[in-house]
Amino acid sequence: MNLALYGIGPEDARKWLMVDCGVSFAGPDLPGVDLILPDIRFVEKVRKDLVGILITHAHEDHYGALYDLWPRLEVPVFMSPFAAALHAAKREMEPGAPKIPTTVLQQGERRSIGPFDIELIAVSHSLPEPNAVLFRTPFGNVLHTGDWKIDPEPGVGKPIDMTRFGEIAREGVEAMICDSTNAPREGRSPSEADVAKGMAEVIGKATKRVAVTIFASNVARIRSVAQAAAANDRDVVILGRAIRRVVDVATELGMLDGLPPFRDEEAYGYLPPDKVVALITGSQGEPRAALSKIAFDEHRNVAFSAGDTVIFSSRTIPGNEKAVGAIQNALVTQGVKIVTDKDAMVHTSGHPRRDEMAELYRLIKPKVAVPVHGEAVHLAAHAELARSVGVPKVVITKNGAMLRLLPGDEPTVIEHTPVGIQVKDGSLIRAPEVSGVVERRKISFAGAVAISVVMDDRGDLVGDFAVSLFGLPHVDERDTPFRDVIAGVVEGTIESIPRQRRRDDEMVAEAIRRSVRSVVNERWGKKPICDVTVLRV
Numbered sequence: 001m002n003l004a005l006y007g008i009g010p011e012d013a014r015k016w017l018m019v020d021c022g023v024s025f026a027g028p029d030l031p032g033v034d035l036i037l038p039d040i041r042f043v044e045k046v047r048k049d050l051v052g053i054l055i056t057h058a059h060e061d062h063y064g065a066l067y068d069l070w071p072r073l074e075v076p077v078f079m080s081p082f083a084a085a086l087h088a089a090k091r092e093m094e095p096g097a098p099k100i101p102t103t104v105l106q107q108g109e110r111r112s113i114g115p116f117d118i119e120l121i122a123v124s125h126s127l128p129e130p131n132a133v134l135f136r137t138p139f140g141n142v143l144h145t146g147d148w149k150i151d152p153e154p155g156v157g158k159p160i161d162m163t164r165f166g167e168i169a170r171e172g173v174e175a176m177i178c179d180s181t182n183a184p185r186e187g188r189s190p191s192e193a194d195v196a197k198g199m200a201e202v203i204g205k206a207t208k209r210v211a212v213t214i215f216a217s218n219v220a221r222i223r224s225v226a227q228a229a230a231a232n233d234r235d236v237v238i239l240g241r242a243i244r245r246v247v248d249v250a251t252e253l254g255m256l257d258g259l260p261p262f263r264d265e266e267a268y269g270y271l272p273p274d275k276v277v278a279l280i281t282g283s284q285g286e287p288r289a290a291l292s293k294i295a296f297d298e299h300r301n302v303a304f305s306a307g308d309t310v311i312f313s314s315r316t317i318p319g320n321e322k323a324v325g326a327i328q329n330a331l332v333t334q335g336v337k338i339v340t341d342k343d344a345m346v347h348t349s350g351h352p353r354r355d356e357m358a359e360l361y362r363l364i365k366p367k368v369a370v371p372v373h374g375e376a377v378h379l380a381a382h383a384e385l386a387r388s389v390g391v392p393k394v395v396i397t398k399n400g401a402m403l404r405l406l407p408g409d410e411p412t413v414i415e416h417t418p419v420g421i422q423v424k425d426g427s428l429i430r431a432p433e434v435s436g437v438v439e440r441r442k443i444s445f446a447g448a449v450a451i452s453v454v455m456d457d458r459g460d461l462v463g464d465f466a467v468s469l470f471g472l473p474h475v476d477e478r479d480t481p482f483r484d485v486i487a488g489v490v491e492g493t494i495e496s497i498p499r500q501r502r503r504d505d506e507m508v509a510e511a512i513r514r515s516v517r518s519v520v521n522e523r524w525g526k527k528p529i530c531d532v533t534v535l536r537v
């Protein structure tokens with residue numbers, strides 16, 4: 001959920017440029033929520049001074065919130081040709097998505113956006129056209145690295161432009177805002193070229209069908225798989241819309257030139273097992289993606305059989321281990337052979353490890369380092385590394401902190417802006433506190449009870465009362481239905497209240513609520529949400 005805001009100028013005449021506008025994905029702690037979006041209250045407040053949104057690259061955690069948040073800002077958006085084409089292709093799939101005016105920027109391009117003098121510098125990552133951003137200001141230069149690694153052979157597109165970084169270093173960089181994802185990891189991330197070799201070896205050894213699951217946007221990986229397939233006289237079949245979309249966009253931009261055509265799902269059925277490699281969506285265990293459907297035998301056209309190989313050419317994002325594990329178990333049960341990055345060189349990270357980070361710091365020599373893009377442990381490892389390579393000042397900030405970088409060499413937090421998340425829940429975007437998701441989580445843990453009682457003026461029950469249970473066990477340990485247990489305490493509770501006080505609806509409701517929760521807790525060990533309505537006749 002990356003979103004950075006750069007400001008320039010005195011407080012009463014400050015202009016802002018947003019760099020990236022990403023989403024995050026909800027885990028089981030937010031039941032029913034599709035996406036997590038950044039809370040942009042502060043940006044909305046300064047909207048008239050926001051000159052644009054600059055996207056560093058086309059990963060969801062960097063540009064996925066545009067559709068939902070742009071309508072509140074309505075400012076020009078800038079991104080690379082690949083990002084713009086992929087964004088446009090995704091828009092076609094989303095009914096009602098806003099048309100966002102987008103200016104396409106090439107890697108290496110320098111231009112002004114309002115008072116911001118920016119230059120995009122090509123880096124390597126795990127998709128086409130990732131960029132770092134250099135800001136030139138009268139007080140000095142600031143480098144925002146975006147997501148990067150050093151890969152001299154990225155497979156598709158330009159490698160990281162170390163020459164340009166060297167020139168910029170000679171110009172001088174005051175502050176560097178840099179990716180922390182792999183800061184705890186020693187060494188260097190392997191090259192995409194190593195993965196291409198590893199992939200070719202695994203595919204070369206397979207005797208039956210091969211399927212490879214990847215992050216859809218990783219065009220270089222798609223290329224590596226296609227080359228390995230061609231070398232082994234196999235056709236590539238695409239299973240899953242997200243990969244189809246990326247292949248179409250990348251083909252249009254010439255990134256897949258020189259490869260045999262990709263085939264659609266129908267071809268999977270009639271190609272001989274040793275003549276096919278399938279590219280499949282769902283490397284993170286997404287239940288609606290092709291891999292999950294095939295693993296659980298729910299796919300309408302495609303099935304695996306014993307002896308087939310499935311290559312997980314991806315990293316499992318923390319939080320998805322269970323879903324991915326379930327798929328791998330289902331596949332193994334069917335006799336499918338699984339290959340992950342633990343077994344062979346079939347994946348590499350798109351982020352720099354320590355030696356790469358040290359190399360860039362030694363080249364750029366910033367006076368200030370600001371670690372970003374990581375959890376606390378990553379930021380701390382990054383800070384320690386930056387100090388060890390001689391960066392004079394390292395600042396770890398919290399989300400929402402407004403850091404005054406320039407002029408001078410004493411970066412200071414001057415303000416804390418409101419930050420947090422919004423959840424996209426069905427068709428609504430809301431703060432979590434008012435989204436109902438907190439209650440929903442409670443209900444998923446201990447269920448809910450709704451009770452309606454009708455009383456007359458004298459405080460006597462009129463007729464039967466209604467009890468509805470949602471998500472409670474049917475019976476307790478002695479086989480007594482919970483419905484009866486609850487009905488018993490409702491009557492008892494009303495009788496125990498002195499007649500005079502039974503005229504107070506709220507008092508009666510609260511007394512019933514307490515005794516119901518307490519008796520359920522006695523029999524079950526959990527307290528459900530309980531709602532009581534008292535009606536008078």
Ligand SMILES: [Zn+2]
Pocket residue numbers: 057059062125147350
């Ligand atoms: Zn990225």
Ligand SMILES: [Zn+2]
Pocket residue numbers: 002059061062147373
């Ligand atoms: Zn990222």
